[in-house]
Amino acid sequence: MSARVALLITHLRAEEKLLLSAFEARGIRPDVILDRDLNVDLTTGPEQTAPSGLPWSAYDIVLERCVSTTRGLYMLALLENWGVLTVNRYHTAAACADKLLTSLALARASVPQPAVRVAFDADSALQALDCLGYPAVLKPVTGSWGRLLARVSDREDAETIIEHRETLGNYVYHTYYAQQYVEKPGRDIRAFVVGSRTICAIYRTSPHWITNTARGGQAFNCPVTPALDDLCQAAAAAVGGGVLAIDVLETPDGRLLVNEINHTMEFRNSSAPTGVDIAAEVAAYVLDTVRVQA
């Protein structure tokens, strides 16, 4: 079967180059659509022309890989509203893009996660952190790559960080998402879920408490144990499934907790240590999704 695929991007990263190669290996040449070129009439439908020159309705599927979360989310909403098939689905992306909504989805599905609270005011944020105990972590509800995470060592830290946020931050930073700090063993786990499988996982090691590879964390293969697989499948299902990266923390007593879920994951540093061609897995999943819908 030959599918017509659009790849929606902000710009071409290593991941998107790998994806294009993976599709090409399957005889598919996706149309690359830049989110900066979009100019969409919201009052009409998918028959309007995409920047590629084709109507959106001509595409069997759109793979959303925008670096811009805002643009990606709105386009998924729009395409889904028009009945255009997408990976990921809007509700999955929306749940992953907002840490509060991710936590709610995990809680609803009884997926283990660190203790977490939300508050919307400086005083109640302090109370939330007091409830969690110190150290704790304050995170913006949106954002990525470890940006603006704060480890809050004690109440004085909390007062300082909250005052900075109240004074300098826009309203987004006045939502205080406060999470229990998990004393992890110098690493966390990133597991890649594609459809119904946990295809591989890496340890991200760093002497810094923020272990994102975007912040210098090193990637090593992490065996996908039955326990990790079960947790990741449950986490993926909780947000609606698709192509996801599940960030997992190991507690000192050996439990696994889901920290975050990413819906447009980076994986350039993960195929080599795991030996899994992640781009090929994603391309195959996208084409399978088209087949299932046909």
Add this chain to the structure above:
Amino acid sequence: MTTTPCPECDANLSIPPGAMQNELIACPDCGAELEIISLDPFILDLAPAVEEDWGE
């Protein structure tokens, strides 16, 4: 045209092997992040600055 000046430091840059349109590259001289606007002709521009909602 297979070379073009870096828009930041004016170094003369060639198309990297395997490069694609809209790919981000770093200038080997000044380290500026650049976007390949076009391969033929070879045109570079400064990559857009990272925005608050960028991520994965």
